[in-house]
Amino acid sequence: MTDAAPGGRSGAAILVTDLTVRLDGALIVDGVDLEVTGGEWVTVIGPNGAGKSTALRAVAGLLPFRGTVHLHGRPVDRLHRRDRAKTVAVVVQNPVVPPAMTVFDYVLLGRTPYIPPLGRESAADLAVVDEELAALDLRAFAGRRLDTLSGGERQRVFLARALAQGAEILLLDEPTSALDIGHQQEVLELVDRLRAERSLTVLATMHDLSTAGEYADRMVLLSAGRVAAAGTPTEVLTEANLAEHYRVKVRIIPGDHGPLVVAVRH
Numbered sequence: 001m002t003d004a005a006p007g008g009r010s011g012a013a014i015l016v017t018d019l020t021v022r023l024d025g026a027l028i029v030d031g032v033d034l035e036v037t038g039g040e041w042v043t044v045i046g047p048n049g050a051g052k053s054t055a056l057r058a059v060a061g062l063l064p065f066r067g068t069v070h071l072h073g074r075p076v077d078r079l080h081r082r083d084r085a086k087t088v089a090v091v092v093q094n095p096v097v098p099p100a101m102t103v104f105d106y107v108l109l110g111r112t113p114y115i116p117p118l119g120r121e122s123a124a125d126l127a128v129v130d131e132e133l134a135a136l137d138l139r140a141f142a143g144r145r146l147d148t149l150s151g152g153e154r155q156r157v158f159l160a161r162a163l164a165q166g167a168e169i170l171l172l173d174e175p176t177s178a179l180d181i182g183h184q185q186e187v188l189e190l191v192d193r194l195r196a197e198r199s200l201t202v203l204a205t206m207h208d209l210s211t212a213g214e215y216a217d218r219m220v221l222l223s224a225g226r227v228a229a230a231g232t233p234t235e236v237l238t239e240a241n242l243a244e245h246y247r248v249k250v251r252i253i254p255g256d257h258g259p260l261v262v263a264v265r266h
Ligand SMILES: Nc1ncnc2c1ncn2[C@@H]1O[C@H](COP(=O)(O)OP(=O)(O)OP(=O)(O)O)[C@@H](O)[C@H]1O
Pocket: 023, 024, 025, 026, 028, 046, 047, 048, 049, 050, 051, 052, 053, 054, 055
């Protein structure tokens, strides 16, 4: 008998149906359908204001929405806060951080869902933090204040905190926006390696189209809150799609790991 819930472990890690989000009465995400298989990397692209961050926050259960979002078969809006945090970890754009907090203590925040109310972190929690710091080459920074780190170091710390949650689904909102080209590649390679090692499912938003296409298995082009195109990077990153939704003339050059997008003057 097969009675698996929608998007159960045998199926999608993320299953989104008719996702609709209004913010202060404005329709921001308008009937989005999306399915991400376990272990897959899907990147949402789209022009400024298309609704990418809003959609991602709704998938994370951080915003009220209409429609359904199932994470490993469970409706995100019915998950208890702790269970949700064990299921999905989010790295938002420019998170507000206590500047004087140390890297170690910040990454330890990722263990919050495992620490009993009024309880203290266990030796196992501390060990997880140490492991994540090692995995992201951050051990030397453990005692450093967050406000003394460079943009690239901070981004690795945000990732370490998310990974310390032990969630199989990772949502990344513009994970490389503050980084130079070398650190962009470093962070994305790291995510890709961890995805393979830990069978993580990645749903990201990104602006750099060529880089997005290099790492994503599939892409979704969001425009005015709706899915305008979805498929492999080669299917989505076309001159016609980008002209229509970004109002830009581009040239698409075949690359080793996907199409390379170059904007050209009119
Ligand atoms: N509280 C709000 N009330 C009304 N509109 C809002 C509210 N918050 C955000 N918006 C609008 O929602 C739209 C989508 O914002 P969102 O941040 O999701 O877009 P995005 O695709 O991630 O954009 P960007 O690429 O610029 O980061 C924007 O036009 C924004 O101004």
